[in-house]
Amino acid sequence: MIDHESEIPVYMQVAAKIRARIDAGEWQPRRRLPSVVHLEQEYGVARNTVLQAISHLRSLGLVYTVRNRGSYVAHGRQTITAEPGMRITARSATEMEAEEFAVTPGAPVFVIERLDSDAEVIPAEVAEIRVPIE
DSSP: OOOTTSSSOHHHHHHHHHHHHHHTTSSOTTOBOOOHHHHHHHHTOOHHHHHHHHHHHHHTTSEEEETTTEEEEOOOOEEEEOOTTEEEEEEEOOHHHHHHHTOOTTOEEEEEEETTSOOEEEEGGGEEEEOOOO
């Protein structure tokens, strides 16, 4: 429950509750969060409070917002360590990939190709590529 008398700002309490649900796996990566109206009603807070909470979570990289579509759970940062036989290239997202990752068409993505498996495509915004120095 939200404690309106607490020293912790209400938007931070709402953000903590949303984050707990993300961390618990209730809301999965690339899935849309409930609407602002739904969150207002669920937590008994004002629209601006929900928007502040989402903005805070966005600043932490936990959610991202797509204009006219809503806010989504972020993929979480992925670290890829380059290995022998691996090829990593960058390119623009196709229409289908943009839909899958909820990014705009043409957004940068990485394509990771390994000798023993199919290529994997991930949004550049959530990737960190590491190349070990031998």
